[in-house]
Amino acid sequence: MEQKLNITFKNSYLVKPSAPTFQGHMPLSLFDQTGYLIHIPTVHFYKPPPPQFTQDGSLINKLKSSLAMALVHFYPLAGRIVLLEGGRMELNCNSAGAQLLEAVCRETLDQIGDLSPSPLFHNLVPSLNYNDMKNLPLLVIQVTKFKDENIALGIAISHIIADGQSAFHFIIEWARLVSGNSIFTKPFLDRRVLRGDSRVPRSGGERIDVNSHAANPHLPLPIVIGETSAKIQQEKKTSIDLLILSTKEIEFLKSLASDGIVPAMKRPYSTFEVISAHLWRCACRARLLIHEQPTVLSFPINFRKLIQPPLPVGYFGNAILDIRSMDFSGNLLTGTLANTAAKIRKTILAVTSEFLYSEIEFLQMQTDLSKFQERHDYMEYLGNPNLTISSWLTFPFNGLDFGWGKSLGMVEASHNGDGDFVLHGDLHGGVVVSMCFQEEYIKSFKYYFYEIFGDMNKKD
Structure with missing residues (x-):
C-alpha cells in the first residue's frame, strides 16, 4: 500500500476557551524551553459512534464544545509561543485557540492493517508550519472518519507546553468532558515552581557539575x-x-x-x-x-x-x-x-x-x-x-x-x-x-x- 491515505478535509475550526481565562504572557520553565520543541502526535482509533453521535454533525459539535470547555482549564494550549533572544521563549496566553480539523478517508481501517507502526499515520494528524511560530497552534486535532465509519483522533501537542504525562492529563480530561463528566484533576499551571529561585535550597548548597x-x-x-x-x-x-x-x-x-x-x-x-x-x-x-x-x-x-x-x-x-x-x-x-x-x-x-x-x-x-x-x-x-x-x-x-x-x-x-x-x-x-x-x-x-x-x- 502506498504511504499516503486518500483524505479529504471537510472543515477547519479554531476552538477557543468557552469562558474568559488569564490573558497575558506566562514564563516558561527552562525544561519547557529545551529538548523537543516540536509537537508530539498520537492517533487514537475508535469503533463507529452510535447514531446520537453522528446525526447532523453532532460528533464534531460535541468534540468542539467539550474542547472549548477543556481549554478553560488548560488555557496554555490555546495560546501562542513568543520567541525571545538567545533561544528563549515565553507563552502568550491570548486565547488564540486550538485547531480542530474534520476529515474523511476513502480507505477502511482494515486496509491500514493491524495498527502496527506505519508511515501512513502521518496522514491522520495535521501538518504544521514551524516557519510561522507566532501563529502556530500549540494543540492541533484531526478527526478522521474512515469509509467503514471507524474514527481516528489524531492529537498533536507542542512539547514546549506539555511533556507526555501532561499531554495525557489533558487528553484524559477532555475525554471526560466529551462523556458528560467533569474535570477530575485540575492542571497546576504556575511554572514558576521550576524557575529555581522559588524552591527550597539544596541541602549543602553545593552546585553539582552536570557535565x-x-x-x-x-x-x-x-x-x-x-x-x-x-x-x-x-x-x-x-x-x-x-x-x-x-x-x-x-x-x-x-x-x-x-x-x-x-x-x-x-x-x-x-x-x-x-x-x-x-x-x-x-x-x-x-x-x-x-x-x-x-x-x-x-x-x-x-x-x-x-x-x-x-x-x-x-x-x-x-x-x-x-x-x-x-x-x-x-x-x-x-x-x-x-x-x-x-x-x-x-x-x-x-x-x-x-x-x-x-x-x-x-x-x-x-x-x-x-x-x-x-x-x-x-x-x-x-x-x-x-x-x-x-x-x-x-x-x-x-x-x-x-x-x-x-x-x-x-x-x-x-x-x-x-x-x-x-x-x-x-x-x-x-x-x-x-x-x-x-x-x-x-x-x-x-x-x-x-x-x-x-x-x-x-x-x-
Missing part, C-alpha cells in the same frame, strides 16, 4: 569508530516494527537480572530497566559493534516526585529530563543482563533533587539555549551506535473513552529515527516495544531480542 555527572544530559554522543561524522549512519534507510513481550517473558528478564544482581541494587529491577538493558545489548550485537565502541543510551526521566519539594499534583508542563548512560559495547556484550540493568539503575539514581537544581542553574547561565533544543529543522542524531528509549508504560493506550466506547488502540504517529524505542503496555499486562532501526540490522536485532527466551522453559 561530569553520572546522568549527564549533555554527554556528547559517540559516532561509529572509523567514521568522521554521524552522517553516514544517519543517511541509512530505517524501518519501524513492533516487538511483543508477554508478562511471562518480562518476568523471565527480571529473574535473569536478579540472578546476578549487583549487591548495591537491593530493590528488584523494574520493567523499564530490564527491557532497556536487553534492548541496549541487542542493539550492540545486531549492529556488529566492536568491543571498543562507546555507546550511549538516552532516556527521559520524570522528576515530578524526585525534586524537593515535589511538584504539585497535576503540574502541567515539562517535568522530564533526558539523561544519558555510556558504556562500551564489549562491556555490555561480555557482561550479564544484570550488569547492564545495574548501569541503567545507577544512572537513574544519580538524578537527585540537587542534580536537578544544578541543571536549572546550568541552563540559567547559558546565553543561548538553542544548542539544547531539538527543532523541526534540527534533530540530534541519536542512532547507531547509540539508542534512545522512552517509557509510555503509564499512559492509557487502550483505555480512553470519549463517550462511545474505549479506543481500539493508540499509536505514535512518528519516530525520531534509527535507535528510537518506545515502550507501552497492552491489554494483557505485557509490553509492546515500538521501534525504528536501520533496515540492514533489524532482522538480526529481532532474532537476538527473542533468542534469549529460548531458555525460558529450561529455567522453569
Whole structure:
C-alpha cells in the first residue's frame, strides 16, 4: 500500500476557551524551553459512534464544545509561543485557540492493517508550519472518519507546553468532558515552581557539575569508530516494527537480572530497566559493534516526585529530563543482563533533587539555549551506535473513552529515527516495544531480542 491515505478535509475550526481565562504572557520553565520543541502526535482509533453521535454533525459539535470547555482549564494550549533572544521563549496566553480539523478517508481501517507502526499515520494528524511560530497552534486535532465509519483522533501537542504525562492529563480530561463528566484533576499551571529561585535550597548548597555527572544530559554522543561524522549512519534507510513481550517473558528478564544482581541494587529491577538493558545489548550485537565502541543510551526521566519539594499534583508542563548512560559495547556484550540493568539503575539514581537544581542553574547561565533544543529543522542524531528509549508504560493506550466506547488502540504517529524505542503496555499486562532501526540490522536485532527466551522453559 502506498504511504499516503486518500483524505479529504471537510472543515477547519479554531476552538477557543468557552469562558474568559488569564490573558497575558506566562514564563516558561527552562525544561519547557529545551529538548523537543516540536509537537508530539498520537492517533487514537475508535469503533463507529452510535447514531446520537453522528446525526447532523453532532460528533464534531460535541468534540468542539467539550474542547472549548477543556481549554478553560488548560488555557496554555490555546495560546501562542513568543520567541525571545538567545533561544528563549515565553507563552502568550491570548486565547488564540486550538485547531480542530474534520476529515474523511476513502480507505477502511482494515486496509491500514493491524495498527502496527506505519508511515501512513502521518496522514491522520495535521501538518504544521514551524516557519510561522507566532501563529502556530500549540494543540492541533484531526478527526478522521474512515469509509467503514471507524474514527481516528489524531492529537498533536507542542512539547514546549506539555511533556507526555501532561499531554495525557489533558487528553484524559477532555475525554471526560466529551462523556458528560467533569474535570477530575485540575492542571497546576504556575511554572514558576521550576524557575529555581522559588524552591527550597539544596541541602549543602553545593552546585553539582552536570557535565561530569553520572546522568549527564549533555554527554556528547559517540559516532561509529572509523567514521568522521554521524552522517553516514544517519543517511541509512530505517524501518519501524513492533516487538511483543508477554508478562511471562518480562518476568523471565527480571529473574535473569536478579540472578546476578549487583549487591548495591537491593530493590528488584523494574520493567523499564530490564527491557532497556536487553534492548541496549541487542542493539550492540545486531549492529556488529566492536568491543571498543562507546555507546550511549538516552532516556527521559520524570522528576515530578524526585525534586524537593515535589511538584504539585497535576503540574502541567515539562517535568522530564533526558539523561544519558555510556558504556562500551564489549562491556555490555561480555557482561550479564544484570550488569547492564545495574548501569541503567545507577544512572537513574544519580538524578537527585540537587542534580536537578544544578541543571536549572546550568541552563540559567547559558546565553543561548538553542544548542539544547531539538527543532523541526534540527534533530540530534541519536542512532547507531547509540539508542534512545522512552517509557509510555503509564499512559492509557487502550483505555480512553470519549463517550462511545474505549479506543481500539493508540499509536505514535512518528519516530525520531534509527535507535528510537518506545515502550507501552497492552491489554494483557505485557509490553509492546515500538521501534525504528536501520533496515540492514533489524532482522538480526529481532532474532537476538527473542533468542534469549529460548531458555525460558529450561529455567522453569
